[in-house]
Amino acid sequence: MVTIYDVAARAGVSTATVSRVLNGLSVSADRAQLVLDAARELNYTPNRVARTLRRQLSELVALVIPDIENPFFTSLARGVADTAQQAGYSVVLCNTDGDVDKERQFLDVALSENIAGLVLAAAGPRSDVAEFRDRGRAVVAVDRPIPDADVDTVLIDNVGAGRMATRALWDAGFRDVACITGPVDIVTAVDRARGWQQVLDEVSDRPRVPGRLEHADFRVDGGRACMSHLLGLPDPPDAVVAGNNLVGVGALQVLSERGLSPADVGIAVIGDLPFSALSPDALPFVSLPTREMGTAAGAMLLERIAGHAGPGRRVVIPGELRAGETPRAATSA
Amino acid sequence: MVTIYDVAARAGVSTATVSRVLNGLSVSADRAQLVLDAARELNYTPNRVARTLRRQLSELVALVIPDIENPFFTSLARGVADTAQQAGYSVVLCNTDGDVDKERQFLDVALSENIAGLVLAAAGPRSDVAEFRDRGRAVVAVDRPIPDADVDTVLIDNVGAGRMATRALWDAGFRDVACITGPVDIVTAVDRARGWQQVLDEVSDRPRVPGRLEHADFRVDGGRACMSHLLGLPDPPDAVVAGNNLVGVGALQVLSERGLSPADVGIAVIGDLPFSALSPDALPFVSLPTREMGTAAGAMLLERIAGHAGPGRRVVIPGELRAGETPRAATSA
DNA sequence: TTGTATGCGTTATCAA
DNA sequence: TTGATAACGCATACAA
Numbered sequence: 268m269v270t271i272y273d274v275a276a277r278a279g280v281s282t283a284t285v286s287r288v289l290n291g292l293s294v295s296a297d298r299a300q301l302v303l304d305a306a307r308e309l310n311y312t313p314n315r316v317a318r319t320l321r322r323q324l325s326e327l328v329a330l331v332i333p334d335i336e337n338p339f340f341t342s343l344a345r346g347v348a349d350t351a352q353q354a355g356y357s358v359v360l361c362n363t364d365g366d367v368d369k370e371r372q373f374l375d376v377a378l379s380e381n382i383a384g385l386v387l388a389a390a391g392p393r394s395d396v397a398e399f400r401d402r403g404r405a406v407v408a409v410d411r412p413i414p415d416a417d418v419d420t421v422l423i424d425n426v427g428a429g430r431m432a433t434r435a436l437w438d439a440g441f442r443d444v445a446c447i448t449g450p451v452d453i454v455t456a457v458d459r460a461r462g463w464q465q466v467l468d469e470v471s472d473r474p475r476v477p478g479r480l481e482h483a484d485f486r487v488d489g490g491r492a493c494m495s496h497l498l499g500l501p502d503p504p505d506a507v508v509a510g511n512n513l514v515g516v517g518a519l520q521v522l523s524e525r526g527l528s529p530a531d532v533g534i535a536v537i538g539d540l541p542f543s544a545l546s547p548d549a550l551p552f553v554s555l556p557t558r559e560m561g562t563a564a565g566a567m568l569l570e571r572i573a574g575h576a577g578p579g580r581r582v583v584i585p586g587e588l589r590a591g592e593t594p595r596a597a598t599s600a
Numbered sequence: 601m602v603t604i605y606d607v608a609a610r611a612g613v614s615t616a617t618v619s620r621v622l623n624g625l626s627v628s629a630d631r632a633q634l635v636l637d638a639a640r641e642l643n644y645t646p647n648r649v650a651r652t653l654r655r656q657l658s659e660l661v662a663l664v665i666p667d668i669e670n671p672f673f674t675s676l677a678r679g680v681a682d683t684a685q686q687a688g689y690s691v692v693l694c695n696t697d698g699d700v701d702k703e704r705q706f707l708d709v710a711l712s713e714n715i716a717g718l719v720l721a722a723a724g725p726r727s728d729v730a731e732f733r734d735r736g737r738a739v740v741a742v743d744r745p746i747p748d749a750d751v752d753t754v755l756i757d758n759v760g761a762g763r764m765a766t767r768a769l770w771d772a773g774f775r776d777v778a779c780i781t782g783p784v785d786i787v788t789a790v791d792r793a794r795g796w797q798q799v800l801d802e803v804s805d806r807p808r809v810p811g812r813l814e815h816a817d818f819r820v821d822g823g824r825a826c827m828s829h830l831l832g833l834p835d836p837p838d839a840v841v842a843g844n845n846l847v848g849v850g851a852l853q854v855l856s857e858r859g860l861s862p863a864d865v866g867i868a869v870i871g872d873l874p875f876s877a878l879s880p881d882a883l884p885f886v887s888l889p890t891r892e893m894g895t896a897a898g899a900m901l902l903e904r905i906a907g908h909a910g911p912g913r914r915v916v917i918p919g920e921l922r923a924g925e926t927p928r929a930a931t932s933a
Numbered sequence: 934t935t936g937t938a939t940g941c942g943t944t945a946t947c948a949a
Numbered sequence: 950t951t952g953a954t955a956a957c958g959c960a961t962a963c964a965a
Binding site (some may be wrong): 281287323 | 940941
Binding site (some may be wrong): 268289312313314315316319320325327329335336338341342344345348352357358359360361364369372373375376378379380381394402513514515516519523524540541542543544545547548569580583593 | 601619645646647648649652655658660662668669674677680681685690691692693694697702705706708709712713714735741785795820833845846848849852853857869873875876877878879880881882897
């Protein structure tokens with residue numbers, strides 16, 4: 268490996284001078300040129316491990332997400348990566364698979380690697396970033412808040428998203444709207460369901476059918492299972508709000524397999540369906556600006572790395588209803 | 601930060617002894633216990649940066665992929681991550697966005713970070729991993745071979761996949777089968793198209809309609825554009841092979857928007873559609889065992905890290921046709 | 934402006 | 950088995 272010593276020797280200067288040139292400190296022009304020439308001739312690349320050990324801070328930023336197979340998070344990742352890379356940081360992505368133990372492992376590794384900063388979409392409600400912050404590392408929470416941690420946070424307006432989706436179905440004439448949301452310990456899932464409930468409380472003057480709220484996991488199979496269950500009831504609902512994109516996919520699959528269309532059973536999805544094979548107009552959905560979430564989180568992280576102090580900030584980004592040609596309820600009950 | 605010195609002081613031993621205990625070298629039982637107790641009481645975690653600098657090798661493995669928003673690659677990532685994590689390595693994912701410059705940057709960083717190994721799905725046909733290998737780092741190519749590099753390689757049988765998809769359509773009665781594949785400089789795209797061509801050459805006794813091969817980019821919009829173009833021709837084909845999952849999604853979207861179904865225009869997809877919102881039975885597709893590719897690549901990487909020498913091995917994994925209830929051609933031309 | 938020398942935290946060599 | 954110490958490659962405090 269070619270080290271700073273090799274460059275110094277070739278340029279006929281000290282390693283300190285080489286280091287200064289490479290870090291933009293004041294060096295006389297002629298010597299600087301000598302160093303640059305030597306570095307180029309030797310194809311020198313500074314060793315980041317040594318640099319990190321010395322500086323106590325790496326040029327790496329980590330993004331920790333719970334489900335790398337969910338387009339919601341990969342789109343988010345793009346946003347974070349674009350922002351951070353533009354600032355010269357390399358972004359590494361870590362998938363916790365929703366496993367809090369894996370998450371803790373990643374956090375430990377990140378800390379031990381002297382990572383400059385961390386964007387975290389928490390796997391559970393008890394992520395511990397205290398040591399991170401104590402050691403002066405930047406942390407930004409995204410999509411899911413980190414309880415008891417005063418960190419910058421970028422969130423979707425989940426209650427609002429739940430409201431939009433529900434109202435779209437109501438406005439299309441559906442009167443018995445169920446909701447399939449995510450696990451009770453994921454706050455985004457709970458909030459979206461709360462939005463659903465709010466709208467129903469506001470618009471419905473009749474007693475509601477009980478058992479219309481289902482908690483799936485936030486995956487395709489979860490959506491499938493709950494949708495099958497709802498459709499199998501003696502008095503099935505006439506419409507369903509899908510609590511996230513994957514649940515929506517599962518619900519639509521079940522519909523398709525039963526030969527039903529979104530006109531037969533209304534369906535609105537919270538989240539985008541980039542790979543749905545349906546026209547984006549086919550059903551109402553609440554588009555969530557995931558990429559923008561990522562860029563916002565990335566920007567805040569960079570500010571913190573650059574030294575911004577002060578209490579944790581909170582950015583809440585609204586979803587946007589895309590109603591398209593929402594099929595209307597066939598019968599008004 | 602609590603360092604090895606703190607532990608040594610608390611345990612009343614030298615840092616060398618602490619290091620030995622932590623690395624499983626021979627230490628007397630009583631002193632080992634002292635060290636372990638001290639380490640636990642101080643909540644000591646070895647600094648990975650220092651360890652990496654000293655050992656000249658980190659415990660990190662990188663997976664570099666060209667499109668993190670493509671389920672094909674995220675599924676692959678799961679396979680690699682599962683394998684590597686089981687062996688105690690932390691896996692970091694890097695998205696090149698198909699940009700060879702970004703890829704080179706990531707490779708430089710990985711080298712400079714003393715990464716233990718690298719699984720690479722190359723962004724282009726000229727990835728340079730020579731320095732990596734010269735410096736004794738493990739490299740495995742996945743999905744796309746790395747020209748001029750004698751590395752372990754895990755590939756799909758792309759020609760075979762193209763054949764399967766094409767034959768499925770032919771067998772269903774379609775007689776003018778077009779192909780939308782990926783860019784000419786991505787070998788998987790070319791190979792899949794070659795499989796398509798082979799089958800047509802074998803089965804068709806009539807002159808072929810020219811202009812039936814389209815090169816999209818391997819994304820949804822690429823599939824949309826090419827599908828629109830094909831359907832807009834004065835003599836459109838009666839069926840289409842989609843060269844990858846995203847192209848398939850785009851093609852299906854166009855179909856759906858025009859009120860057509862896979863019975864009107866036959867369509868077979870090379871790759872899986874985990875988020876298509878269609879029943880998996882709705883159309884024929886060639887399932888590609890991406891996760892298994894990942895585990896195979898991860899396993900080979902671990903072997904190399906463990907010191908396995910010898911020439912580059914090559915694993916070719918076949919796709920698997922899932923014909924479901926393939927719609928038959930409405931008219932036999 | 935430049936060079937010398939030290940330390941970042943760990944592992945490994947060498948001697949005891 | 951154990952400890953003292955050098956070395957990994959770099960950045961910086963200090964001296965010149």
